[in-house]
Amino acid sequence: MAAHRRSRQRPVGGATARAAATVVLAGAATAAGFDGAGHAAPQPAPARARADVDRLHREAEVATEKYNGAEEKAESARQRLRDLQDGTARAQARLNKARETLGTVAAAQYRTGGLDPVLRLMLSDDPDAYLDGVALAERSGSRHHAELGRVRAQLREIEKLRGAARVEAKTLTARRAEQERHKRTITEKLAAARRALSRMSPQERARITGDTDRAARSAGGREAAAPPQAPNARAAQAVAYAHQKLGSPYVWGATGPDAFDCSGLVLAAYRSAGVSLPRTTYAQINAGRKVSRSELLPGDLVFFYSGISHVGLYVGDGRMIHAPNPSAPVRVAPVDRMPFAGATRVV
Template identity: 85%
Template sequence: MAAHRRSRQRPVGGTTARAAVTLVLAGAATTAGSGGAAHAAPRPAPAGAEVDRLYREAEVATEKYNGAEEKADSARERLRDLQDETARAQARLNKAREALGTVAAAQYRDGGLDPALRLMLSDDPDAYLDGAALTERAGSRHHAELGRVRAQLREIEKLRGAARVEVKTLTTRRAELGRHKRTITEKLSAARQALARMSPEERARITGGSDRAARSAGGTARDAALSQAPNARAAQAVAYAHRKLGSPYVWGATGPDAFDCSGLVLAAYRSAGVSLPRTTYAQIDAGRRVSRSELLPGDLVFFYSGISHVGLYIGDGQMIHAPNPSAPVRVAPVDQMPFAGATRVV
């Protein structure tokens, strides 16, 4: 989701291809100049390849961040539920204690004389016998209330134990979020510095130039994609993605004005009433797997062996995706990055 725009490998004659050509030409020149005998000293990787690598690493960290955040949200929700249930159990306990106290006080007030002596002194023996039966029933009530109090104390202790577990889980997730955030920040900062060292022409090739070109995919191409979508939900997701062309990439964002890669497809399908998981790792299993030859508009297309980048297929070998912080949401060819698989949301 994050910096994952692996955008580095995306351009149509992308950075990876340029890097490969550069290395091949460099090797050929070395061989020619030395009669094939000498070995050239290792050359530093092209600046574009460095930026590509940094963005990929930031993207991997972003997806891990998104996953940890999702788990932290779940832990927070479970903790809130446990706290609410504990409060309700405490209220029930207080009520049971109050009832127990009332019964105990009544027994204390009435339990001072020996039952036989109280019968002898009573002005109304029949009334006394009725009262004795009532006292016996009160004793049974006392035991029942005591049993409820004990059960509620056990329930509260169990709830508090579960809450302690969730607090520990949440603490762990927060530490994990901090680690991933630091990694993302470091990688993106290094990528910005590498871009700053490049010439304007090379930087334009890396960032893809003007995003007006991306918007040109509208009109006829968009209508064709909508008509070829396998269902209404996929068509709505594609339409949403088209409307977001040119939106900035922000790691961890899910719209409506900024996105990371998995955040864009999540928001696109959310607009169609479909709930997708937050991360690329989970999104690839959110539907039916399809082969590259079966792709239809609305399918999710995934890249890299780590499944760290995702785009929304729109037909004709193209996708809409959120590349990286240096490039906005745009149209790009599916073959600009290493294809890892595709899923059709059903």
């Protein structure tokens, strides 16, 4: 009560303190990224909210490309393991055949090896035939030693193949663990991006998730027409494929035909033209001839960010078709929408 009475005795000072406090709180709210409109639950400043969502999507995309790379390496390890297992099975079949041959030779020698050769020659009714038989037995002995050598070599081959298979199995296990780590990162980043979007106003969400070039998707839109000035038929086919996929959802790890991530879209576009591309952005940038931004032609791959974590397909007029992120479908966008990192002409 005493404190209350003191404040009433100095109304001017109290009003000044309240005004100062209001200024300080408003400044703090602004510094924290809120709009200072006096709401009970302040919304993030639009620019900062958009930046947060973009950052989370980029981080998820980096993890997605790492996941794709781990998947590519895991598939290679799986194929090598299958090849080694097939090779082991073939070597085992050869070994079994050699053992059968070896057993046949040994049995024949056992059956004919009871008498001393000199005695058998003396008792033989046909010495010439017996001498021929001795020569045959000597050759059989040589074949016996040769079969033993083959068996030993095949046993060594099988052990070598089994050792290599064990190494590949360990590699595959490590790749799977790496994929799981990247998958957890992707899931966490995308969940955080969804939470950030949920805190934004509908208008701000629409600016991020809405198609910024609806006219390009309409049947009469200029961008929906056949791409002009493609350097060759395969590049033109890749661009035409990408146009057909406008509006398809972004799904990390997907390569079509109904959903894509960024590198999966350009991979599928060129696959439709009979051109094989690597799976990840990191490898795709080295899959053709580097071109400058001023040299871009429809069908060129355009890459973004310093980590080469995003890619689109250039379609002319300073625009590209790309799969942006899970909050936006495959769409047309300006190339200068993101920090340009380089371009590659595949064909």
